[in-house]
Amino acid sequence: MEVIAITRNARMSAAKGRPLARACQGLKASEALKVVEFSPKKAAEILRKTLLSAIANAKNNNGVADPGSLYVKLSVFDESVRMRRYWPTARGSAHPIARRMCHCKVVLTDVKKESK
Numbered sequence: 001m002e003v004i005a006i007t008r009n010a011r012m013s014a015a016k017g018r019p020l021a022r023a024c025q026g027l028k029a030s031e032a033l034k035v036v037e038f039s040p041k042k043a044a045e046i047l048r049k050t051l052l053s054a055i056a057n058a059k060n061n062n063g064v065a066d067p068g069s070l071y072v073k074l075s076v077f078d079e080s081v082r083m084r085r086y087w088p089t090a091r092g093s094a095h096p097i098a099r100r101m102c103h104c105k106v107v108l109t110d111v112k113k114e115s116k
Contacts, residue, residue: 002073003062005054007104009080010046014102017043017077021104029055029070029108043077046104054106064110074107 020043024032033051036044051072058064083099 001062001064001110003054003058003064003070003108005050005057005106005108007046007050007053009101010104011099012042012046012102013100014077014079016041017046017102017104020044020047021075021077024051024072024075027072028068029072030068032072032075043104047075047106050104050106054108058108069110070108071110071112072106073109074105076105078103078105 020036020039020041024035024047027035029051033048036048036051055067055070058070059067064070080101080103082101085097085099086094087097088094
């Protein structure tokens with residue numbers, strides 16, 4: 001059984017969240033919550049909310065009695081759309097600015113992934 005939760009269009013660059021997402025993969029859901037709870041990064045709050053949503057999805061939609069038995073199978077930050085803006089510069093010209101956004105995806109499973 002797999003449970004998925006996705007946070008879309010979070011106002012952050014995906015590259016800033018990827019190291020934290022990799023650190024949570026393969027852990028129990030409760031241990032992954034502890035990892036993100038004590039991280040000072042902005043990505044930690046986005047990942048925490050997505051993890052809690054995935055746990056709630058498992059409990060309410062899939063009828064998992066014990067959410068403590070779930071493992072993080074997949075945790076990724078993917079790029080989303082970019083807001084295009086322009087910064088005015090000298091002599092009436094402008095420089096483009098790309099304000100990046102990302103999607104955070106968490107997949108929980110009840111089977112622990114074997115490590116190599």
